[in-house]
Amino acid sequence: MENQQEIATPDIKNTNIRKVRSQTLTFGTTKWLTYTAVFAALAVVMKFIGQYLTLTPSFKITLIYVTWLIGGAVLGPFGGAAVCITSDILGSVIIPMGAVNPFLVLGNTLYGVIAGLVFKYTPVKSYIVKFLASGTACTLICTCILNTLAIYYFYGYDKTMNVWQYFVAYRAMQPVVAIINIGVTIAIIPLLLRLKLLPTFKKQDCKGDYVMPNISVKMLEGRSQAQKEKLARDLVDVLSRDLGADKRWITCTIEDYDAQEWQEIFKTEIADKPDEVVFKKPEYDPKILL
Numbered sequence: 001m002e003n004q005q006e007i008a009t010p011d012i013k014n015t016n017i018r019k020v021r022s023q024t025l026t027f028g029t030t031k032w033l034t035y036t037a038v039f040a041a042l043a044v045v046m047k048f049i050g051q052y053l054t055l056t057p058s059f060k061i062t063l064i065y066v067t068w069l070i071g072g073a074v075l076g077p078f079g080g081a082a083v084c085i086t087s088d089i090l091g092s093v094i095i096p097m098g099a100v101n102p103f104l105v106l107g108n109t110l111y112g113v114i115a116g117l118v119f120k121y122t123p124v125k126s127y128i129v130k131f132l133a134s135g136t137a138c139t140l141i142c143t144c145i146l147n148t149l150a151i152y153y154f155y156g157y158d159k160t161m162n163v164w165q166y167f168v169a170y171r172a173m174q175p176v177v178a179i180i181n182i183g184v185t186i187a188i189i190p191l192l193l194r195l196k197l198l199p200t201f202k203k204q205d206c207k208g209d210y211v212m213p214n215i216s217v218k219m220l221e222g223r224s225q226a227q228k229e230k231l232a233r234d235l236v237d238v239l240s241r242d243l244g245a246d247k248r249w250i251t252c253t254i255e256d257y258d259a260q261e262w263q264e265i266f267k268t269e270i271a272d273k274p275d276e277v278v279f280k281k282p283e284y285d286p287k288i289l290l
Helices: 012-017 030-050 064-094 102-121 127-154 163-171 174-187 189-194 225-243 259-271
Strands: 004-008 054-056 214-220 251-257
Touching: 030 064, 064 102, 064 127, 064 174, 102 127, 127 163, 127 174, 127 189, 174 189, 214 225, 214 259, 225 251, 251 259
Parallel strands: 214 251
Antiparallel strands: 004 214
16 A cells, blocks of 8 residues: 655745745835934933933943844844934934034944844844844944044043043943843843834745645555544654744645545556656555455
């Protein structure tokens, strides 16, 4: 008695039609501009709130980096840059703190660029890892290096101390602030997903949602329902393992035939099929079943 298994996968053209659309906003569209404006406004609010969360002259608990990280993730590097530079300049106007430091503005703008690039190109498909990577990169490059140098030279600290002394005295707590912001960002990932703000991950062809095989088993009647259920489970397990397909996208059908019906099934489904389709060749004559 011969079992035949058929694995059917929809053609790639039809499959692509059913792909989940990316939630990444298109640069320059009205929706993109609206989101940029909203994130910039939120960042200004976070900066304003930070003025009242001052523990020491050099240690302010600001959550503006949360908005910048999310802006980069949602809007990409250009959108992230737009959010950062807009909120930074508006914040300086609304909350004046002396002369505008153009180098500090540049460092803050690059925060959004780096956040967008690192979030987009971090290969791991985990929002937590992506935000950790982008937050860490922005903290090291922008907060600890670029912005430290911008303040150090612009305000003349280089006349009285070296850059390391300045960092220890005035900037050492900034990484702590950054860690708080990264933690808050990660904590609100469920909310961001509920609001459908974060871009979706691109699925790989031949894996997961893009593979929807059907296993078709044709055989002589006589097996019990329990045997068929176990067979279906085992086949699904093997196919999922070998093709990397999610089990929820796999289906399995089992059909019974008597000896006479099997003659036609053997001819159309096995004997008449090309060699490249029949991976296990028959080693019996179906007429012996009659």
